[in-house]
Amino acid sequence: MTYDADTLAQLRKDADEILGRYPVQRSALLxxxxxxxxxxxxxxxxxxxxxxxxxxxxxxxVSAVATFYTQYKRRPNGEYQVGVCTTALCATMGGDEIWRQLSDKCGVGHDETTADGKISLERIECNAACDYAPVMMVNWEFFDNMTPDRALRVVDDILEGRDVKPTRGPNKVSTFKETERVLAGFEDGKVDEDQGVGEPTLVGLKVAREQGWKESK
Amino acid sequence: MTDLTPVLSATWDAEQSWKLSTYEEHGGYRALKKALGMDKADIIQAVKDSGLRGRGGAGFPTGMKWGFLPPDDGGPRYLVVNADESEPGTCKDIPTMLSAPQVLVEGVAITSYAIGCNHAFIYVRGEVTHVYRRLMQAVREAYDAGHLGKNIHGSGFDLDVTVHAGAGAYICGEETALLDSLEGRRGQPRLKPPFPAVAGLYARPTVVNNVESISSVPAIIDRGVEWFTSMGTERSKGMGLFSLSGHVERPGQYEAPLGITLRELLEMAGGMRGGKKLKFWTPGGSSTPIFTDEHLDTPLDYESVGAAGSMLGTRALQIFDETTCVVRVVTRWTEFYKHESCGKCTPCREGTFWLTQILKRVEGGQGVDADIQQLLDTCESILGRAFCALGDGATSCISSSIQYFREEFEQHITDGACPFDHSASALFEVTESTKATEEAHA
Structure with a gap:
């Protein structure tokens, strides 16, 4: 390992905390x-x-495990992972067209990174936000109800160094590395940041309230 | 007209609905306190009597699953929540955990107490950062309030909860693959038996339940079995989240008693986009055979959907109008299964690969007459012969779409091209210039 002493010390400290969450140490691997x-x-x-x-x-x-999962990257990833959902429903609703325009704009294809290291582009599979189709994810934050123009604006902002804000998520998207630290189980203080609950999430509740329906009669 | 019945979704519009304080203001953790005063066997019996069936797709009775655990031998036993929501079309657990993670944590506490578990896990897919933040906070707040940890509310019951992020693999939604993944391995399904109830996480007795199933437990304990069974049909009890997506005016989450119909749901959702005609839909995600407008009045309960040739699955209603090419959609779903096949068994690994090859050929206008029969034969070679349900699920959309839309497959072959204008299915205007570029790319 070529980590410097400080990095290694921090990694060991964090690893100990992760190992402490599980009764069997191998569970800490992901x-x-x-x-x-x-x-x-x-x-x-x-x-x-x-x-x-x-x-x-x-x-x-360890390599055998790491190569099984798509979120683990085998080459240095861009600062922002931009994923366009092109599974059937999002693709049909416009995801294919959004993908095409983003790929043209960035000049890279699936699982490739722009030369400046800013953006890694990915055709992602269903991200469980189908009621907000077409969906795009940036560092695994939701960018709902995308159009090519909106998606291009997000990419422009990233390429020009401006912050980007998801539609459901924190006030600004963290970098890929910062996001990965959250996914390792370390809170980053952004949990209460919120952009308001999206319309599709509340649509049924709204109908029920308007009609005066209650869950039990 | 069936009324909607917001239970899990009832607090989603409250100010900071994800906070413990909000949840408690709405009666949160009342059920846990009640449960801790109950006999464990009575809790399990109540869930059995409620008729609650697994909300993650398979529909197995939840209480019965708990009842399969062998008698306590003094060693650990585990509850693992399947929060790896990844089935195409399914988008109910993510909003639940984003807006009301505490109901899941309370459900975990009650279930763990009932089954004698002292360490529970919530396995959430890794591609939803903010959901993971909300879950971590929910667990932390629950510890601080004494709802988790040592000697919970003086009951002598101890419970630790670990929230664990996956790393991108649909197969980890299969319960035994999930357990392997949680043990730090490649997420591949295990041979059953032994079932997780006997040898699950770390080869110990384990219950694996979906987010929505566990989140339904507090309300059943708090309001009682009779309240729960007053909703739903004879054999499909209670409420569930119906997730409408696609070509409808107001897509989203509609929490309703099981047995509601798509016709009713569509009316609440403002109908089809721009008044267009419904062409096909999935009742429970992409792994469930498709339905058409013939099935608008099929009650969406386990039995009726099964009798009509599909499965209730996760109540993920993906709705496509007349502008949609069914061959295109089915090809894309099949590419999904090919991508997500774990590679463990031959029928699924090879089958999804060849299905994709053939479908892409047909979709692109290069198909031959024998292709349709070849697709059906390949599906037959996978169905029932794959190691887990992923392979079976991959065949559903192909067999059912050929059943209902065979002439559309044939038309792709005889015309040598797709007869549809894909831009008509998009939710935004695709300009002529972009269409020209698309053709140049194709």
Missing amino acids: PLLHLVQSVDGYVSPDGIAFCADAVDLTSAE
């Missing part, structure tokens, strides 16, 4: 891989060695 991405921006050879050491596996065993 969050540890997220942790490694929060430092290196991908699952690096150093990160694999670190995880192997932490949960007492071989580096081959």
Whole structure:
């Protein structure tokens, strides 16, 4: 491992906290891989060695796990992971067209990163927001009801260094590394930030209130 | 007309609905205190009597699942919540956890107490950062208030809850793959038996339940079995979230008694987009055979949907109008299954690959007459022969779409092209210039 002493000390401290959450140490592997991405921006050879050491596996065993899951990246990831849902429903509602325009704009294809390292583009599978289709995710925050223009504006903002705000999520999207630290199970103080509940989430409740319907008669 | 019945969604419009204080103002944790004063067997019996069936797709009776745990042998037993919501079309657990994570945490506490579990896990898919934040806070707040931790409310019952983020794999929604993933392995399904109830997490007795199933438990304990069974049909009791998506005027979450129909739901949702005609829909996600406008009045309960040739699944109603090419949609779903097949078993790994090849050929106008029969034969080779339900699910949309729209598949082959203008299905205007570029790309 080539981590400097401070980085390694912090990693070890965080790893201990993660290991403490589970009765069996190997369960810590997925969050540890997220942790490694929060430092290196991908699952690096150093990160694999670190995880192997932490949960007492071989580096081959850790690699075998890391390569199974799409969120673990094998090459340095962009600062912002931009995913356009192109599973059937979002694709039909316009996701294909959004993807085409974003890919043209960024000049990269699926699972590729812009030369400046700002954006990694991905065709993502269903992200459980179908009532907000077409959906885009930036560092796994929701950008709902996208159009090509809205999506292009988000990408422009990222490329020009401006903050971007999701439709459901915190006030600004964190970087890929910061996001990975949250996914490793470390709170970042943004939990109460909110953009208001989206219309599709509340639509049934609204109908019920208007009609005076209650859940029991 | 069936009334909507907001129970889980009732507090979603409250100020900071995700906070413990908001939840408690609306009666939160009353059920836990009541449960802690009850006999464990009585809690399990109440859930059995309520008729609550798994809300994650399979519809297995929740109380019966709990009852399968072997007698206490003094060793640990686990509750694992399946929050890996990834079935295409399914979008009910994410808003639940975003807007009301405490109801899930309370459900976890009650269930854990009932089954004798002292360490529960919530396995949430990794691609939803803000949901994970809300869950972590919900658990932290519940600890601080004494709803979790040591000697909960003086009952002598201890419970730790770990919120665990996955890393992007649909297969981890399959309960045994989820357990392997939670153990730090590749998420591949296990051979059953032994079932998780006997040898689950760390080979110990384990209950795996969906978010919505566990979130329904506090209300059943608080308001009683009779209240719950007053909703729904004879054998499909209670309420559930119906998630409408696609070509409808007002897509979203509609919490209703099981047995409501799409016709009723569509009326509440303002009808089809721009008054267009309904073409096809899924009653419970992409793994459930598609329905058409013939099924507008099919009661959406487990039995009626099953009798009509599909499955209630996750009540993920993906609705497509007449502008939609069914071959295009089915091809894309099949690409999803190919991408998500874990590779463990041959029928699914190879089958989804070849289905994708054939479908792309048909969709692109290069299909041959034998392709339709080849698709059906390949589906037959997968169905019932795959290691888990992913392979079976992959065949549903293909077989059912050929059943209802065979002539559309044939038309792609005879015309040598897709007869549909894809831009008509989009929710925004696709300009002529972009269409021209699209053709150049194709």
